[in-house]
Structure formats: C-alpha cells, structure tokens
Amino acid sequence: MQSIRGQNWDMSIVGLSVVTVAVALFFWNAPLLLPIKLFVVLLHEISHGLAAYLTGGSMERLSLTYDEGGLAHLRGGSRFLSLSAGYLGSALWGAALLRLAWAGPGVRRFAIRGMAVALGIIGLLYVRDLFTLAYVAFTALVLYGLGWQGGPRLQMAALWVIGTFSCLYAVIDIGTDILMAGPLAGIPLLGGPVRMTDAELLATITLVPAFIWGLIWSAIAIAVYFASVMVLATRRGR
Known part of the structure; x- marks a missing residue:
C-alpha cells in the first residue's frame, strides 16, 4: 500500500493492471486468446442489441465469425445510439467485470453463473448459425463450470482478464480498423471508403x-479503464 497525494493506493491492483495490459498488447494476436476476444466481441454485439431495445427497436439475431468479426441484426430503434453502443458498451462491460473481480467470493460466483445462464438464453433466442451457437454453448458451459467449481482466485482472474480485454477491445479494434483508415473514411461525399465498421456506418448518417x-x-x-482501476485501487487502499 502506498500513499499518493494523501490517498492510500493498493499498488497490487495498479501492478496487476499494468501486467495484464502489457500481456494483452504483446499477445493480442495469439491463438490462445481467441476465445476471450470472441467473448468480448459478443459483449460488443449484445450492447448493440440492448441499445436497440432501449430505444424502441429489437434484435433479430447476432452472429460471430472465427476472425473476430461480429454482426447484430437490428430492427428499429435509434440507429445513432445503437451504432454508438458497441464500443461504449464494451468499455462499460469491462468496467463492471473489473469491479466484480474484486467483489466478494459469493458475488463473483453469482455473477459468473448469471453470465452462463444469460449466454444460454441469448443462444436460444438470437443465434442461428452453427459457429456462433457452438461458441456460445461452449462458453456457457465453461462459465457454468467456473461458477460452480472454480476457486476464488481463478474466478477473480477470469473476471479481471475479460474485463481488461473488454476495455482494451475498443482501443485496439478502433486503432487498427478505423484510425488507420484515414480521416475521411466513411464519408462517400468526401471520397472516403465506406466499409462496415460501426464508426464508418455512423459517419454515413452524421457526416x-x-x-x-x-x-x-x-x-x-x-478513461473508463483508468477510472475503474483508480477507484478499485483507492478503495482497497483505505
């Protein structure tokens, strides 16, 4: 524990965040991390669907691809908010999972079991293709086993890693798919190429x-990630 500007900081949380971010960045393209990244993509697509429902629309189905792609088929609702919700939702899901990682053991178990049940429901209601169905079913079973048989440290580690990856997903995916495309991407009137990323679709309706x-x-x-780590580190440092 260390005092910084009159506040006690739990430096173990700060150190853990640094190590996790470093590992994620250096090994982002490692095949072993694919299941985690697909789960983050799933949270991204679920966020699109939730935004559609909250603005009067609905989600008909969602799908994932082995190359970390995802697609939510929406009907109605606010297109602006639905498109914005993907990456913003990823960051918020990440913040929630980081917080749950340092909650009590009972809360962690309940959260992981709840995630398993939620995935099962999502698979039944919204998944139509074999790859996505297989992934969702496999992940739900893994989470179910983790929630019932996993030790407290393993449960904490799983929530922390998924939460960190969910926050980083927005930054890394945007950096590789959007920022590298150039400042005019998504605006056909200005000569930019129109693709299928959320930001480029949003550019077509907002200019x-x-x-x-x-x-x-x-x-x-x-900001969400650093705020989450700061809140956790200062609360535990008291």
Whole structure:
C-alpha cells in the first residue's frame, strides 16, 4: 500500500493492471486468446442489441465469425445510439467485470453463473448459425463450470482478464480498423471508403468522419479503464 497525494493506493491492483495490459498488447494476436476476444466481441454485439431495445427497436439475431468479426441484426430503434453502443458498451462491460473481480467470493460466483445462464438464453433466442451457437454453448458451459467449481482466485482472474480485454477491445479494434483508415473514411461525399465498421456506418448518417468517432470512443474507453482501476485501487487502499 502506498500513499499518493494523501490517498492510500493498493499498488497490487495498479501492478496487476499494468501486467495484464502489457500481456494483452504483446499477445493480442495469439491463438490462445481467441476465445476471450470472441467473448468480448459478443459483449460488443449484445450492447448493440440492448441499445436497440432501449430505444424502441429489437434484435433479430447476432452472429460471430472465427476472425473476430461480429454482426447484430437490428430492427428499429435509434440507429445513432445503437451504432454508438458497441464500443461504449464494451468499455462499460469491462468496467463492471473489473469491479466484480474484486467483489466478494459469493458475488463473483453469482455473477459468473448469471453470465452462463444469460449466454444460454441469448443462444436460444438470437443465434442461428452453427459457429456462433457452438461458441456460445461452449462458453456457457465453461462459465457454468467456473461458477460452480472454480476457486476464488481463478474466478477473480477470469473476471479481471475479460474485463481488461473488454476495455482494451475498443482501443485496439478502433486503432487498427478505423484510425488507420484515414480521416475521411466513411464519408462517400468526401471520397472516403465506406466499409462496415460501426464508426464508418455512423459517419454515413452524421457526416462526422469515422476517424473522429474512433478518437472519441477510444478516449472514453481509456478513461473508463483508468477510472475503474483508480477507484478499485483507492478503495482497497483505505
């Protein structure tokens, strides 16, 4: 524990966050991390669906691909909010999971079991293709086993890693798919290529370049992550 500007900080949390981020960045493309990244993509697509429901629309189905792609098929609702919800939702899911990682053992078990049940329901209601169904079923079983048989440290580690990856997903995915595309991407009137990323779709309806949306979402994701770590470190340092 260390005092910084009159506040006690739990440096173990700060150190853990540094190590986790470093491992994630260095090994982001490692095949062993694919199941975790697909889970983060799933949270991203679920966020699209939740935004659609909250704005009067619905989600008909969702799908994942082995190359870390995802697609939520929505009907109605606010297109602006639904498109914005993907990366912002990833950051918020990540913050919630980071908080749960340091909750009590009973809360962690309940949360992981709840995630397993929720995945099962989502698979039944919204998944139509074999790959996504197999992944969702496998992940639900893993979470179910972790929630019932996993030790407290393993449960904490799982929530922490998934939470960190969910926050980082917005930054890394935006950095590789959006910011690298250039400042005019997504605006056909200005000569930018139109693709299928959330930011580029949003650019077509707002005329604000995808590059700008990418910067905004990345900044929010980074702020959410650092705020989450700071809150956890200072609370546990008291």
